[in-house]
Amino acid sequence: MAELWRLTISEASELLQRREISAVELTRAHLERIEQVEGNVRAFVTVTEAEAIRQAERVDQLRSEGAELGPLAGIPLAIKDVISTKGVRTTCSSRILEHYTPPFDATVMARLRDARAIILGKTNMDEFAMGSSTENSAFFPTRNPWDLERVPGGSSGGSAAAVAAGEAMGSLGSDTGGSVRQPGALTNTVALKPTYGRVSRFGLVAFASSLDQIGPFTRSARDAALMLQAIAGYDPLDSTSINTPVPDYVAALAGDVKGLRIGVPSEYFVEGTEPGVRAVVDQAIETLTSLGAEVGECSLPHTRFGVAAYYIIAPAECSANLARYDGVKYGFSSKSVSGSLIDYVSETRAEGFGPEVKRRIMLGAYALSSGYYDAYYLKAEKVRTLIKRDFDAAFERFDALISPTSPSVAFKIGEKVSDPYAMYLNDVFTIPANLAGICGLSMPGGFSEGLPVGVQLLGPALGEPMLLRIADAFQQATEHHKQMAATPSTKKKGRAR
């Protein structure tokens, strides 16, 4: 069978269950694809080739013995390098964790292993998930498979690029202010940020604990449902985990949107969004209307405070969370000073962290410092309440909201690195969902100048079934998500850059 890497998870899963392909064949096809395009894309920090083959052989053996296996058994996946993997180094694309190997698995990893998914490796990211382009990786930037001169978005850029380039069938990322949805939009993948607490954060290296949430990248809404099914659910090891039953997400894909009420928040349709992005979102709204959805306008009046509140709360939490990197228990340690413990810790951190991480730690420490706490941190936590109330009111009238995921298509590598705040504005439409803890999904909506445009769907807390249903119905009526990037292979002479 030609080009197994083009299959979706659900297609491959059927072929595996009918034993028309083996897990080893499927895994080898992806490892070969990685070998072909990885020199251009650079999605992975670590590829665990031998272990992946071993896992695949085990799946094939179990299947030949007649074992009952789930839909992810034998499916090759990639994992953002912020998720702890027992025995496989987990770097957060930071010098400070470059040689750190976790002695335990994150809960999502344990669940994927139970599901017998194949882990191909760990993907590149903005250092400690801080960034919107994957240029803040301490190791190398990842390139967008649709245009190698452009960024794949971030911070989960490696996970997005791996799925877009056919290097993995699905992947996991983490979304603190849009770090799954924005790279999903820029790479033509389906990218889901579940409700805060729906997926365990145990073993996810902490950035901003009240905002972080793990979510999947796939090439179809149906695949996203399969991935979420495997990772969602209560975990006693995460005290913010929601203890309510997990619904059947695949069963929620009813195939239609008739009678569903979809709100268009006017604050998300303002100047600053590229006309090509706006046109795609308008077209998506028309498509959903023609499929029977009832579309109406709504207002989220405190949207304009979202970015400011986020860039107080997230750095504040980051400055506390990253205090643990002291060069004592694990991680990089400075060799250069002979002073006190505090000098050693300060030197270790100065050498180990990159510029954006330092910037955020400083911003957070400032916002929490004596004299500024009320004006910044406490104020931001109150604004957070207002933003949540905006959504509560909107979801009384609507089942879901629709907007652009990102104001622009993928930008050029280097284009925004010199202006931190311009980079922060990439997340203007994704940040409010994290502040309110609700769920959001970016789906391929079409193209602008040959580059993918993401359409964002927002749902209330635990509204994932509704978002997946709308995205799936949209995908049954459209072909955008089926388009894959023509990523040049480094093996073909004369095409590599």
Place this chain on the structure above:
Amino acid sequence: MSIDRETVDHVARLARLALSEEERERLREQLSAILEHINVIGEADTSDVAASANILPMSNVMTGDKSRPSCAAEELLANAPAQEDGYFRVRAVLDEE
């Protein structure tokens, strides 16, 4: 609102970051520029609004007082930059005087 060098030095000390001269100057400029944007938050009317630290309707989640398997000490020490006799080795916390 711009922040001065003293504030940068103070916050760097709080954050345990031994920043270079050049980094301090760049951060002074960048943090001032970022704060200028962030200050829009002062315009939000938050009178009579409670702060949300966590958006979930839950508080004081307790776990049972039960022992469960944990990592072995050797595994946890394996990542340490310096260790001795099963302990993390650190520099002197107090000066010898």
